[in-house]
Structures are given as structure tokens and as C-alpha cells.
Amino acid sequence: MDVERYNAREVEPRWRELWDRSGTFLTQNGDSRPKYYVLEMFPYPSGRIHMGHVRNYTMGDVIARYKRARGFNVLHPMGWDAFGMPAENAAMQNNSHPAGWTYANIASMREQLKAIGLSLDWSREIATCDPGYYKHQQKLFLDFLAAGLVDRKRSKVNWDPVDHTVLANEQVIDGRGWRSGAIVEQRELTQWFLKISTFAEELLASLDTLDRWPEKVRLMQANWIGRSEGLLIRFEILPTPRTAATELEVYTTRPDTLFGAKFLAIAPDHPLAQDCAESDPGLAAFIAECQQRGTSAEAVETGEKKGYDTGLRVRHPFDVEWRLPVYVANFVLMDYGTGAVFGCPAHDQRDLDFANAYGLGNIPVICPPDADPATFKVTEIAYDGEGTLINSGFLDGLSSAQAKEEAARRLEESSIGNHPQGRRKVNYRLRDWGVSRQRYWGCPIPVIHCEACGAVPVPAADLPVELPKDVTFGEPGNPLDRHPTWKHVPCPTCGGPALRETDTMDTFVDSSWYFARFTDPRNETAPTSVAAVEHWLPVDQYIGGIEHAILHLLYARFFTRAMQATGHVGALKEPFDGLFTQGMVVHETYRSPAGDWLYPADVRVETQAGGARSAFRLDGGEEVSIGPIEKMSKSKRNTVDPDEIILAYGADTARWFVLSDSPPERDVIWTEEGVQGSAKFVQRLWRLVDELAGLAAPPGTPVPQGLPEGAAAVRKAVHGALIKVEEDIERLRFNRAVAQVHDLANKLSAAVGAIESPEVDAGMRAAFREAAEVLVLMFAPMMPHLAEECWARLGHSTLAANAPWPAADRAIVVEDTITLPVQVNGKKRADLVLDRGADTLAIEAAALALEQVQRALEGRPVKKVIIVPQRIVNVVA
RNA sequence: GCGGGCGUGGCGGAACCGGUAGACGCGCCGGACUCAAAAUCCGGUUCUGGUGACAGAGUGUCGGUUCGACUCCGACCGCCCGCACCA
Numbered sequence: 001m002d003v004e005r006y007n008a009r010e011v012e013p014r015w016r017e018l019w020d021r022s023g024t025f026l027t028q029n030g031d032s033r034p035k036y037y038v039l040e041m042f043p044y045p046s047g048r049i050h051m052g053h054v055r056n057y058t059m060g061d062v063i064a065r066y067k068r069a070r071g072f073n074v075l076h077p078m079g080w081d082a083f084g085m086p087a088e089n090a091a092m093q094n095n096s097h098p099a100g101w102t103y104a105n106i107a108s109m110r111e112q113l114k115a116i117g118l119s120l121d122w123s124r125e126i127a128t129c130d131p132g133y134y135k136h137q138q139k140l141f142l143d144f145l146a147a148g149l150v151d152r153k154r155s156k157v158n159w160d161p162v163d164h165t166v167l168a169n170e171q172v173i174d175g176r177g178w179r180s181g182a183i184v185e186q187r188e189l190t191q192w193f194l195k196i197s198t199f200a201e202e203l204l205a206s207l208d209t210l211d212r213w214p215e216k217v218r219l220m221q222a223n224w225i226g227r228s229e230g231l232l233i234r235f236e237i238l239p240t241p242r243t244a245a246t247e248l249e250v251y252t253t254r255p256d257t258l259f260g261a262k263f264l265a266i267a268p269d270h271p272l273a274q275d276c277a278e279s280d281p282g283l284a285a286f287i288a289e290c291q292q293r294g295t296s297a298e299a300v301e302t303g304e305k306k307g308y309d310t311g312l313r314v315r316h317p318f319d320v321e322w323r324l325p326v327y328v329a330n331f332v333l334m335d336y337g338t339g340a341v342f343g344c345p346a347h348d349q350r351d352l353d354f355a356n357a358y359g360l361g362n363i364p365v366i367c368p369p370d371a372d373p374a375t376f377k378v379t380e381i382a383y384d385g386e387g388t389l390i391n392s393g394f395l396d397g398l399s400s401a402q403a404k405e406e407a408a409r410r411l412e413e414s415s416i417g418n419h420p421q422g423r424r425k426v427n428y429r430l431r432d433w434g435v436s437r438q439r440y441w442g443c444p445i446p447v448i449h450c451e452a453c454g455a456v457p458v459p460a461a462d463l464p465v466e467l468p469k470d471v472t473f474g475e476p477g478n479p480l481d482r483h484p485t486w487k488h489v490p491c492p493t494c495g496g497p498a499l500r501e502t503d504t505m506d507t508f509v510d511s512s513w514y515f516a517r518f519t520d521p522r523n524e525t526a527p528t529s530v531a532a533v534e535h536w537l538p539v540d541q542y543i544g545g546i547e548h549a550i551l552h553l554l555y556a557r558f559f560t561r562a563m564q565a566t567g568h569v570g571a572l573k574e575p576f577d578g579l580f581t582q583g584m585v586v587h588e589t590y591r592s593p594a595g596d597w598l599y600p601a602d603v604r605v606e607t608q609a610g611g612a613r614s615a616f617r618l619d620g621g622e623e624v625s626i627g628p629i630e631k632m633s634k635s636k637r638n639t640v641d642p643d644e645i646i647l648a649y650g651a652d653t654a655r656w657f658v659l660s661d662s663p664p665e666r667d668v669i670w671t672e673e674g675v676q677g678s679a680k681f682v683q684r685l686w687r688l689v690d691e692l693a694g695l696a697a698p699p700g701t702p703v704p705q706g707l708p709e710g711a712a713a714v715r716k717a718v719h720g721a722l723i724k725v726e727e728d729i730e731r732l733r734f735n736r737a738v739a740q741v742h743d744l745a746n747k748l749s750a751a752v753g754a755i756e757s758p759e760v761d762a763g764m765r766a767a768f769r770e771a772a773e774v775l776v777l778m779f780a781p782m783m784p785h786l787a788e789e790c791w792a793r794l795g796h797s798t799l800a801a802n803a804p805w806p807a808a809d810r811a812i813v814v815e816d817t818i819t820l821p822v823q824v825n826g827k828k829r830a831d832l833v834l835d836r837g838a839d840t841l842a843i844e845a846a847a848l849a850l851e852q853v854q855r856a857l858e859g860r861p862v863k864k865v866i867i868v869p870q871r872i873v874n875v876v877a
Numbered sequence: 878g879c880g881g882g883c884g885u886g887g888c889g890g891a892a893c894c895g896g897u898a899g900a901c902g903c904g905c906c907g908g909a910c911u912c913a914a915a916a917u918c919c920g921g922u923u924c925u926g927g928u929g930a931c932a933g934a935g936u937g938u939c940g941g942u943u944c945g946a947c948u949c950c951g952a953c954c955g956c957c958c959g960c961a962c963c964a
Binding site for chain 1: 879883890904944946962
């Protein structure tokens with residue numbers, strides 16, 4: 001009598017093996033069905049997957065399996081973002097080689113991913129550290145170089161003087177190198193840049209077309225690109241022995257405030273500042289001080305405005321007699337605009353702070369809409385809004401917008417040194433992308449430096465430029481640079497002795513085109529096949545973490561454009577049509593009285609009657625404190641190992657849990673109770689399907705017309721749930737889809753429970769057959785192993801993974817009678833059960849006749865009755 | 878500082894275009910089965926009052942629009958995220 005418990009540990013591997021053997025998830029490029037490309041951001045092969053991966057990849061897998069069932073030819077590939085520093089760090093620590101470490105990690109993570117039961121086409125697997133991949137990346141680099149999309153220029157970097165390496169901003173902690181602890185220096189190095197700024201306007205404008213992206217991400221990208229419209233203004237420098245320069249150009253977005261100018265300020269590394277410093281030791285010292293302070297966030301935060309008067313004076317463009325001093329100021333950035341600004345203290349807080357510190361005063365020239373022009377003054381808070389011009393000569397009385405226009409027009413028409421004094425200019429915050437890294441474990445930049453010929457591209461036939469295997473770690477500096485022979489090669493042009501570029505590429509380059517490579521991953525001769533790219537791309541649904549909202553997604557969008565310009569992607573404009581950013585997996589924290597963090601696996605949590613919870617060590621029983629819920633991290637030990645969960649409960653339980661509870665874009669709290677709930681539900685579904693199988697008609701039995709009430713109700717519940725699950729999966733609202741499956745299971749259990757005699761009528765048997773099959777196929781994208789086992793129990797010898805999505809019949813869901821809630825003055829008082837077709841007159845009469853309505857009216861006359869068809873009745877008294 | 882988002886039972890969350898607030902799950906309470914426990918099944922569970930039918934209150938706070946507001950508008954409070962000397 002008792003059904004055997006569903007044994008996930010035994011069942012799941014069996015089905016995975018069958019999927020594998022039958023090639024169920026291999027995708028053919030030539031397939032004639034409509035395509036659907038679903039992609040999750042590929043992982044870094046750190047060695048172990050974590051729950052965040054499980055959540056991310058499960059979501060993608062639900063979509064892939066669902067779309068497959070709906071008749072799409074689905075591309076769902078997986079690969080490895082395999083270059084990067086951790087491999088080099090590991091190499092230093094265990095005296096291993098980055099390649100060995102990385103490929104071993106890939107092998108174990110591949111097994112872990114397979115244990116989740118993801119419907120991936122593993123035949124398309126790629127690893128970015130594979131020469132077969134980075135060979136093509138080098139080709140792309142060379143094509144970009146030929147197309148003028150690559151630049152080589154000097155640029156400031158964070159330099160770690162102990163490790164002899166460049167540090168990314170996030171590797172600088174409190175001004176020190178994260179590994180060496182040495183104080184980081186600002187150094188100028190010659191670096192390779194990809195000219196992303198070429199596409200700044202296009203990358204910004206095209207955001208509007210991405211209507212299946214979260215608004216938040218589009219906004220973050222727009223802010224990052226940071227377009228501003230302004231004016232370049234050249235100021236005439238009064239002749240001085242300090243410099244030969246005759247003019248100084250500034251950038252401003254507020255030419256309307258020109259009459260409020262009190263000074264000009266230039267960046268410490270502005271050429272004019274350097275020039276003046278040669279004859280002014282005080283200035284040289286000030287500049288050195290600014291550079292030492294660096295650009296770290298806290299330096300900026302606490303930074304007071306400091307400046308140094310160069311002694312130079314410039315002429316105000318609207319008044320030949322008016323002189324303005326030129327300061328070198330620590331708050332002016334060299335790499336935005338021209339590295340020089342005019343200071344208008346009344347209408348810019350930075351300028352005001354500076355002016356107040358140096359006693360420069362201020363002139364208000366914009367009067368706020370609600371202020372009196374006669375008395376408006378600025379002391380501590382600058383007014384940076386718009387308003388009406390005052391104290392501004394010919395601009396007086398104009399609005400800010402008019403004044404901007406008028407000032408720009410005048411400056412364009414006046415000229416100094418035969419050039420217009422002002423020029424309109426659109427500026428972007430977005431800088432070119434520096435891709436040089438002084439590291440070993442990355443894609444070599446395929447260039448050879450020759451004394452005679454300069455930087456020479458490696459001929460395409462010589463690609464890939466492979467990383468040498470015999471390298472040493474543990475010493476400071478770049479192993480490639482240190483290698484005795486690798487960098488010495490003849491110049492491809494003149495044949496003379498030359499040196500290879502020893503910088504490798506930023507790993508963000510690797511992930512900027514992998515989605516395109518997946519469409520034809522074994523193409524030996526080219527990075528992509530245009531036909532395959534045009535067929536598969538854009539990615540229909542891309543899923544990943546919000547932490548990549550800016551850089552990765554912007555770089556990939558840039559690459560798409562650069563690849564289009566070099567003929568690699570056909571007419572593709574945007575790489576990702578739909579984007580979804582999922583939340584994290586979080587867990588509460590446990591800490592012993594001694595202050596040690598404890599893994600959830602080492603803690604037993606008890607819930608007392610009434611709901612109070614306390615936690616105890618498994619070894620020793622000591623009580624530990626329960627801390628706040630935080631992102632799973634190794635440092636706080638609040639992690640749960642997917643392998644252990646899968647071993648204990650099975651993959652379907654883990655998949656079900658990460659989909660349930662929270663909306664997918666929000667964080668999900670991992671709890672032991674929740675996981676157990678999911679595990680129980682797996683068992684419950686198995687029992688329910690088993691019971692239904694015993695009561696149901698044989699497979700293939702059609703559902704007859706004119707079912708008795710009980711069977712009709714079952715069908716109604718089934719099709720109602722099916723429609724909702726469809727909508728929920730389409731809209732990625734997995735938590736609601738989960739709730740629908742629960743709800744249907746509850747209803748079907750009740751229907752089975754209501755059967756009294758062992759003789760079930762034919763209508764009910766047919767309805768149960770349909771119910772069981774729909775139920776199984778409905779949860780199959782979410783719990784694929786259980787679905788296969790149930791499908792077999794229902795008498796099928798085919799795979800559920802290959803079964804088409806059941807067709808929902810909307811007509812079945814339509815009710816003959818409707819239940820209308822009746823309100824009196826907006827408060828619900830009763831329900832009204834009526835024929836579907838009842839007209840408003842009949843509804844009104846029936847509503848007013850209700851006893852509860854009359855009682856609530858308390859004798860007041862009815863003013864009107866509002867009837868919203870199929871929705872509600874409101875009696876207004 | 879600038880930009881964006883979010884505040885709903887004990888908890889995670891539902892609620893379509895302004896139309897029955899609290900679907901579904903977790904927890905808790907009660908019951909059945911059992912010698913007992915686990916597992917399973919059934920019932921209850923926003924708060925207050927009432928044995929009860931029922932009544933009143935209720936979606937961060939205050940106000941507005943509306944026949945009707947979790948939903949729209951305004952102000953405020955709290956939390957979260959991103960950017961941050963970008964002229």
C-alpha cells in the first residue's frame with residue numbers, strides 16, 4: 001500500500017545519464033525551428049560552485065527547458081571565464097602552474113554543474129584560457145588595431161612598487177596594495193587602449209532600444225557614459241615670463257555663469273602647471289603633494305580644496321579690462337574636458353569652497369525663481385540650479401537656457417588668434433578602456449616591438465601567440481617579461497631583433513565576445529561564422545548578477561560594435577535582447593561566544609514553542625549567537641555547499657528551493673526549514689502522481705465532452721494553473737510559478753481524497769490522466785529529474801524532456817457563474833453569485849436585495865450603484 | 878552630495894490596467910494515525926472585541942484625488958543599491 005519514498009540520490013543520476021546518452025540537449029545550427037538563445041553569465045573556475053551559481057543556472061535552465069517544450073531550437077551553452085589573477089596567486093602559493101590549477105578546477109566544477117541537471121549543450125563548452133579561444137581573440141585585437149579602434153598611449157596607473165605590478169582600483173585598499181601592503185604610487189605607463197569612447201554616443205543612444213533590460217541597468221550605463229553638452233572657451237593669457245603659452249582652454253556646461261567667474265583653475269598635471277612649476281619651486285612642491293595624495297575615494301571625501309596661485313592672469317572674454325587669476329587646484333581632473341575650468345563660486349559648491357578658502361569672494365549671477373534679485377546672496381551654499389540672470393551685463397534678465405545660448409553664440413563669433421573663442425562640445429565621462437595587464441595568466445597582446453619598425457602586429461598566420469609554459473612565479477613582476485627567451489623574436493617586417501609585447505589583456509576582454517563564440521565554437525579559421533552569429537544572436541535571455549551591470553555589459557556592447565565594424569557579426573547591433581539580473585543567496589550567520597564564525601552545517605538550530613530560535617554547536621553543544629542575514633561568504637562562514645545539499649536532498653530539491661520564496665531579482669534567504677519544505681514537496685508530488693497514475697485512464701485517452709461536475713472542476717483547476725505557470729515562466733516570475741504548482745497539487749490531492757468508491761467513472765479517470773500529465777510537464781522545467789520519474793510512472797517510455805508543453809484550453813477556465821463582491825461605500829459586505837451573462841439591471845437588483853447590503857445601508861437611500869463588469873459592485877449611499 | 882529602488886501578518890512573499898488585501902510557502906496552534914516518536918493527513922492562523930454569527934481597525938507616517946487606493950499624486954520617516962571633485 002505505502003508508496004516507496006522517492007530516492008533522488010538513486011534516480012537523478014540515471015536520468016542525467018539518459019539525457020546524455022540520447023544527446024537530448026545538443027543543439028544543431030541548421031535546425032529549422034525558431035531559435036531561442038538563453039545564456040547565463042559563465043563562471044570563473046574557482047574550483048567550487050556556490051549557491052549563487054545554482055540559482056543563476058537553474059533560472060536559465062527553467063527557461064531553456066520551457067522554450068524547448070514550446071517548440072524552439074534552444075541554444076544553452078556553458079563555458080569558463082578562465083584567465084585571471086587567482087590562478088597566479090594559487091601558483092605562487094602551491095608552486096603549481098596556473099594552467100594545471102585552472103583545468104583541474106574546470107573539471108571538478110563541470111561535474112558539479114552536471115549534478116544540477118542543467119540542460120546544457122556541453123559539446124559547445126569553451127574556456128577562455130584555451131589557445132583555441134584566445135587565438136581568435138588575438139585576431140579580433142589585430143582587426144580592431146587595423147580599424148583604428150586600438151590606441152597606445154601613456155596613462156596613469158596604480159603601481160605597486162613591491163610586487164612590480166599594476167593594480168586595479170579595487171585592489172588598492174587605503175592607498176596600499178592589497179597583497180604587498182606597499183603604498184601605491186601613481187605611475188605613467190604606456191598602455192594599450194580599446195577606443196570605446198568612439199562609440200560613446202551610439203552606446204548611449206542605443207540603450208533606448210533595450211526595452212527588455214532592467215531600467216536600473218540602463219540608467220547606470222547612461223550615468224557611466226555621462227554625456228554632457230557644453231562649451232570650450234579659450235582665455236587669453238596676459239604676457240608673462242613664466243610661460244610661453246598665450247591661451248588657456250576650459251570646458252564648461254554653464255557658460256551662463258561667466259559673469260560670475262572669479263578664477264581659473266587647472267589640474268596639477270596640466271601641461272601649463274608643469275610649465276610654470278619649472279620656474280616656481282613652491283608650485284612644484286604643491287604639485288608633488290597633490291600627486292602623492294592620489295585619487296583614492298577617501299582622499300577625495302575628506303579632501304579640502306587646495307590651490308596655488310600661478311601668478312598668471314587671463315582676460316575675461318566679455319570684458320577686456322577684467323583679469324582673472326589662474327590657480328593650480330587639487331580638485332581639477334586632468335582627464336576630463338581640458339583639465340582646466342573657470343570657477344564661478346556663487347553657482348558651484350566646489351568653486352565656492354575654494355573661493356572661500358582663498359578669499360576670492362563671489363558674485364551671484366543666477367537668481368533662483370523664488371528669490372529677490374536685489375537681496376540674493378551666496379555665502380556657504382552655492383546655488384547650482386537655473387534661474388534669471390543678474391549682474392551679467394548683456395545677459396541680464398535672460399533665463400539660464402537663453403543665457404547659455406547667447407553666451408555660446410557670442411563666443412563662437414568673437415575670436416582670438418584667428419580662431420573662434422568658443423566652441424560647442426559634447427563631452428563624455430566614459431574613458432577609453434585600458435586593457436594592458438602586467439600579468440602572465442591572460443591573453444597575450446599580439447604585437448612585436450621593433451626599434452626600426454615600431455609596434456608591429458603579429459601576422460595572422462603566426463597566431464596564436466601562446467603563453468610559454470615554463471615560467472616562474474613568486475618573484476615580483478611579470479613572468480612573461482622575465483622569461484629568458486619568449487619575448488625575443490625577429491621583427492615580422494624587417495626581420496631584425498625585436499621584442500614581444502609582454503602585457504596580457506584584461507580578462508574583461510575574454511568575456512566580451514564569448515556569447516558570439518558559442519554560436520560556432522569549433523570554428524578553427526575565424527572567431528565567428530557570420531551566418532551562425534546572425535542566426536543565433538542577439539541572446540534572447542541573458543541572466544547574471546547585477547555586479548556586471550556596467551563594465552561587462554558595456555564592454556560586450558562595445559565589442560559587438562567593434563566586431564561589426566571589422567566584419568565579424570554581420571548586422572548585429574546589440575548582443576543581449578533580454579537581460580535579467582538575479583539576486584543573491586543569503587544566509588544568517590552564527591558566531592561562538594569566542595567570536596568565531598561557524599558554518600551552518602556545524603550548527604543545530606532549535607525553535608521553541610512560540611517561535612523563539614536558538615542555535616548550538618554540533619560539537620560540544622555550546623550555545624552560539626544567531627547573527628544577521630548576509631551574503632554568503634567564506635569569511636563569515638555562512639555558506640552552504642551545493643554538493644552537500646544535492647547529496648542530502650537531490651538536485652531537484654535545491655532547484656525548487658532557489659526558485660521559490662523570493663522574487664528572482666531579489667535576494668533569497670537560504671534556510672534549513674525551507675529546504676526541508678522543498679524536499680517534502682518532492683515526496684508529496686511523487687506520491688500524488690503515483691496515486692493519480694493508479695486512478696487515471698491509460699495514456700492517450702481523450703477527455704470526453706460533458707464531464708460530470710467533479711471531473712470538470714479538476715480540468716478547470718488544471719488548465720487554470722497551466723495558464724498561470726506559462727505566464728509566470730515567460731515573465732521569469734519563478735516564485736509565482738512555484739506557488740501555482742503547490743496550489744494545483746493541493747487541489748488534486750483534495751480531488752483524489754474525495755474519491756470514495758474504488759470504481760472511478762470514465763470521465764474522472766480521463767480527467768486524472770490529463771491532470772497528472774499536465775502537472776508533471778508543468779514542473780518539469782523546474783524539477784526535471786522528478787518529472788522524468790513521474791513521466792515513466794505514468795506509463796511513458798519517452799522522455800519528459802522531449803515532451804511538448806501541454807496546450808492550455810482557455811475555454812475550460814471560463815466559469816458559468818460568477819461571484820461578484822458587493823461593496824457598500826467601498827467596504828465589502830457580501831458576495832453575489834450570478835449567471836455569467838447577467839445584465840447590469842439584474843445585478844443591481846440582486847445586489848440591493850441582499851440582506852447584508854440592506855443591513856449595511858442602515859436605511860440610507862442609495863445614491864448610485866457602480867457595476868464594473870466581471871469585477872465588483874459598489875453601492876454608494 | 879547626485880541618481881535609483883523598496884517599506885504588506887511572527888517570517889519569505891501574493892494581489893493583472895485603481896476593484897474581495899494577505900495567494901503559496903515557512904513557522905506556530907489544535908486534531909487524526911501511533912504504545913510512543915518520525916513521517917503523513919485534516920483543521921486553524923493580520924490585529925482588537927465577541928463562545929459565535931458578526932463588528933471595528935489595518936499595506937512605514939501624514940495629507941490629497943476617486944464611488945473605490947498596497948496600487949495614482951504631494952510631503953515626511955526608515956532601509957537598500959549605484960555613482961561620486963566629471964566643471
